Amino acid sequence: MIEKKQILDILQSYDQKKISIATVCSHSSLQIFDGARKEGFRTIGICVGEPPRFYDAFPKAKPDEYIIVDSYQQIPDIADKLREKNAIIVPHGSFVEYMGSDKFTDLAVPTFGNRNVLNWESDRDKEREWLEGAGIHMPRKIEDPRDINGPVMVKYHGARGGRGFFVAKSYEEFERYIEPHQKYTIQEFIIGTRYYLHYFYSPLRNEGYSLSEGTLEMLSMDRRVESNADEIFRLGSPKELTEAGIQPTYVVTGNVPLIARESLLPLVFSIGEKVVEQSIKMFGGMIGPFCLETVFTDKLEIKVFEISARIVAGTNIYMSGSPYSDLIEENLSTGRRIAQEIKLGQRLNQLDRIIS
């Protein structure tokens, strides 16, 4: 992990009036570039080989320039170039996944957010320590697969877009589907409806929903579209399909918009608040966007099964605002909110507090 001091020295060398915003050309880059441009920043797209042609179809989100690498693992080689352009990196899930988390945490370019969070988020045990330490209700963890006595979800470690996850109702089913040589976690399967809650924690703002330091916003929510789990019921029940040799899968292909009952908003904010406060205590705090992946049960409880400590792709639905962010200001995407935070850091001369 690169030292904060080193990053601050780089920042010191920047022309802070000419900050540009850089990210990898995938995941939520359209939104990041569009938002950055709306706030007046120059944008840099990092890509492998040729720049993706699809940006040509979306002129508002096309980066001002591209930096091309042979592979995402080679991003460290362009650190110089990025620094020359006074770049702040906005990381997203694919950025970290493609580059590898070790290379990402070592990268000598100022990066929006706190890179320390990766240690807590990528290991499911530490993630649980963080969230349960915050008083969040999570699905029960089953340590020994022989203890499975009701529906469970089995997940592999690391971001794999849901590939290979499976539901089992007994040890026998577990044994049948588990891939060898993979680290996995077994969680109680929570019966309810899934909500992916998109928050934003600003350490710099002091108007709004106040925390011990800074403020919390909730910008939008989505539900992931999972292939083939979402539509497989058209063919048969999980049991019938399993008998026919067809396995439900949980690969994210996209997202649909949704909102929650207003009477659940106090709880939604309360769990977001606890997670941020705990992160401040444990590792100096998450910064910027994060997502709690939850199930709302029929008792109107919210169970959190995972956290993503950066912008998630579900925010892409809300390129021009959501029913929630519209109550903050018009045309506010999460990508734009990130750019606003960087701009606020510039204005307050506190960029050092929101990068690492």
Added chain:
Amino acid sequence: MIEKKQILDILQSYDQKKISIATVCSHSSLQIFDGARKEGFRTIGICVGEPPRFYDAFPKAKPDEYIIVDSYQQIPDIADKLREKNAIIVPHGSFVEYMGSDKFTDLAVPTFGNRNVLNWESDRDKEREWLEGAGIHMPRKIEDPRDINGPVMVKYHGARGGRGFFVAKSYEEFERYIEPHQKYTIQEFIIGTRYYLHYFYSPLRNEGYSLSEGTLEMLSMDRRVESNADEIFRLGSPKELTEAGIQPTYVVTGNVPLIARESLLPLVFSIGEKVVEQSIKMFGGMIGPFCLETVFTDKLEIKVFEISARIVAGTNIYMSGSPYSDLIEENLSTGRRIAQEIKLGQRLNQLDRIIS
């Protein structure tokens, strides 16, 4: 039920240039406050204990002031205060549920809409009399559970957010799940896709889709997200789950947006029209927003299984307009439409026609 005359006397005492809009801080209050402010009204949030902190995160929807009560049943005690502030109450489902319908209908504060409608809507027999009297197709009612000979939905009386509702396919299943000492209704289970249609009836406007008096609008539609019924298929079929002791439940946790085939709009308007016309005949008419809870069958018929005669939470998706309301004017939520109607009442000096 408070006399209309008494309400009109109160209205007479108001400074009608300084009307404020008040509601309980839940359900659709963000939208009601945001809409009221956009139309230039002062807003009052009624809450128990401390004002909810989540409003701080949504500055456009934060009420201008709060009136705090010990419990919602004590709202009658603040009637004086509300009248002093020239308040018109905008009721929503939680307002009525939390306060109790007797206290609500007695409340000596001018209230948007016709409070008489509660008598017709909260009793499922009278609701059926109203809707079938209007020529609307409803799911068949089964009087005697012994007559169940196909899928039925069993619902308890009163607004409970879907809690405890269940599907039964036989008398045996009915017997197994029914809660003792609860009034219930048994309806034929209509197979199709659910649409919640958000209408607005204006007795004051005379341009648009004209009724015998006033005009009808259709502002948006949603589908409710029900926990755990919506995602339980990932675990098993209803039969398999019932055998495993897992009961599907129908608790509303939120809403997703949707639209209908354009070729169904004539029917959508026609059923809305019939319901309004019948309400005018039966009890002087609903006023303002109402929702028909429907199923669209594969024969492209619309079956109405319930009516809500005020703003429903599904409209919260459309804080800044819907695909339909965008064809009326930009940025038109149902909350804002209510505020527009009150403003029109002021301008025409006909507030008396839209309050009770």
Added chain:
Amino acid sequence: MIEKKQILDILQSYDQKKISIATVCSHSSLQIFDGARKEGFRTIGICVGEPPRFYDAFPKAKPDEYIIVDSYQQIPDIADKLREKNAIIVPHGSFVEYMGSDKFTDLAVPTFGNRNVLNWESDRDKEREWLEGAGIHMPRKIEDPRDINGPVMVKYHGARGGRGFFVAKSYEEFERYIEPHQKYTIQEFIIGTRYYLHYFYSPLRNEGYSLSEGTLEMLSMDRRVESNADEIFRLGSPKELTEAGIQPTYVVTGNVPLIARESLLPLVFSIGEKVVEQSIKMFGGMIGPFCLETVFTDKLEIKVFEISARIVAGTNIYMSGSPYSDLIEENLSTGRRIAQEIKLGQRLNQLDRIIS
């Protein structure tokens, strides 16, 4: 099929400064009229009997005038009138279906798009020749129902809104459900999640995602709401229901919004591009909006099961823009995009290239 020369002669006779846009009052007409008006065109609604009253509720989308016919088959009788008004017809699925494709292709009124496409799209064999010729992955076709050895979807020829389609897993099931005397196609049932991708091909623009000629845009996506297939799982699995005599059906009642993973956009554009390029080779090219009806599998492949070579009703969700079109310009519906293309044709004096 009317000769292109004849259409060009009619166009020659038009006052090209006073073009009006006409369509049948159904399907996506609200969006077409709203978009046309936003671009400054006069609008004409063609309807049977009385003009539909629902337009009165949507003032921005109400056509400037109506032309009334006794039946849609009689549209040829009003060709004179349409030509007098310098009308360009914007066809949609119901336009073609109601009028009949023979009458539609013979109609002596300039029509947006290339009417030749109908030959390729309405016959499932020629459709497959087109799409597979373009290198698109389609569900495997089963020629002989006796060869069914896994889940298949059986579809009837012609646009019928999904009515009568059924899933079968064996020859026995096929035999049980097939309607006599109907042309049908048997396709492999692709397990995944459905995405309906809304493209726009402009032969006139030269900035953007460039093809051999013109540019490709992707304006939005939706998922169709199918009755009763989408919610029937609440009653039982397909097998359980079939045994109870309840048949899943696939009648489209509406649409929900959704978006795709950004990492799939290169593939989304690539398949759109191939389909357009192949159409140019085969019959001079589709023009304007088209929709690929797809399934995204859990291997993140996109299988195309059908094409609609004109505006589809799923675009109605995006009356005021989509997460994608917002990155092109604000408030851009597909209806409006069509009007922009006609306007561009006027300005470049190349209307002849986008009508037939």
